[in-house]
Amino acid sequence: MSRFIGIDFSTTSTGIAIHDVNGWMTQTVKSAGKKAEPDDAFYDRMIALNSEVLAVVQPDADDVIAMESTFRGSGGSEARLHYAWHRFRESLSRGWGCSVRYQLAPSQVKFLATRHGGRDTKKPQMLAAARDLLGLDLAKRDDEADAAWIAVGASILAGSPVIDLPAAHMPKAWTKGKTA
Numbered sequence: 175m176s177r178f179i180g181i182d183f184s185t186t187s188t189g190i191a192i193h194d195v196n197g198w199m200t201q202t203v204k205s206a207g208k209k210a211e212p213d214d215a216f217y218d219r220m221i222a223l224n225s226e227v228l229a230v231v232q233p234d235a236d237d238v239i240a241m242e243s244t245f246r247g248s249g250g251s252e253a254r255l256h257y258a259w260h261r262f263r264e265s266l267s268r269g270w271g272c273s274v275r276y277q278l279a280p281s282q283v284k285f286l287a288t289r290h291g292g293r294d295t296k297k298p299q300m301l302a303a304a305r306d307l308l309g310l311d312l313a314k315r316d317d318e319a320d321a322a323w324i325a326v327g328a329s330i331l332a333g334s335p336v337i338d339l340p341a342a343h344m345p346k347a348w349t350k351g352k353t354a
Contacts, residue, residue: 178336179231179239180324181274182317185220185258188227189317191325193336198310200318203227220258224265233272240276240328242283242320278327282345286330287323289342308337 182189186206192199205223207216233239244259266272281291287303288295297316304310304319308326312318329336330348 176332176334177234177237178325178329178332178334179233179237180321180326180328181227181231181239181241181262182320182324183227183241183259183262184317185216185223185255187317188223189315189319189321190227190230191318191321192231193322193325193329198308198322200310200312200315200322201230202315202317203230216254220261223258224262227262228265228270233266233270235271237272238276238328238332239266239272239274240278240324240331241274242324243277243279276328276331278324282327282347283320283323285345286327286339286343287319291345307339 177192177194179193180189180191186204188203188205190201190203203223203226205219205226207219211219231237231239241259241263244256263274266274284295284300285291287307288299297319300319300323301312301314301316304312304322308322310319310322312322326336326339330339330344
């Protein structure tokens with residue numbers, strides 16, 4: 175059985191969820207920057223963050239890895255997030271010989287968990303869905319809840335769902351052309 179790995183990448187709090195034959199493992203890797211952090215300090219912090227996340231994941235070429243896709247924004251903080259997100263994927267590929275097989279839009283992640291993919295889906299709803307549908311009591315670790323739902327999405331897209339979700343939880347883009 176493959177491991178299904180969901181990564182909710184962030185430059186400050188990256189959620190990780192791994193589902194394998196032993197069940198679920200979740201963890202959050204924190205990385206706090208300072209206001210007006212210079213580029214070189216940000217770069218060094220991202221190298222350290224990537225190393226910490228990869229040490230937790232210990233990826234293998236057979237793993238099915240998914241990440242939440244980045245949003246499309248403009249400005250300095252968004253540019254840094256895009257840079258860090260791409261550098262993480264590069265570290266995974268070059269350093270570990272793995273690749274991110276799936277990218278899930280934030281709306282798809284929310285839809286899997288709650289059947290609603292809009293901005294109205296809040297962190298408590300994602301945590302409740304992780305508890306009720308996945309059996310994960312994550313307290314207030316919402317990054318881990320998101321990562322778990324990203325891993326669920328990866329398992330579904332790979333054709334080996336880790337849970338049996340009702341059809342109403344499937345993002346519409348995933349069910350087009352299928353008949354009931």
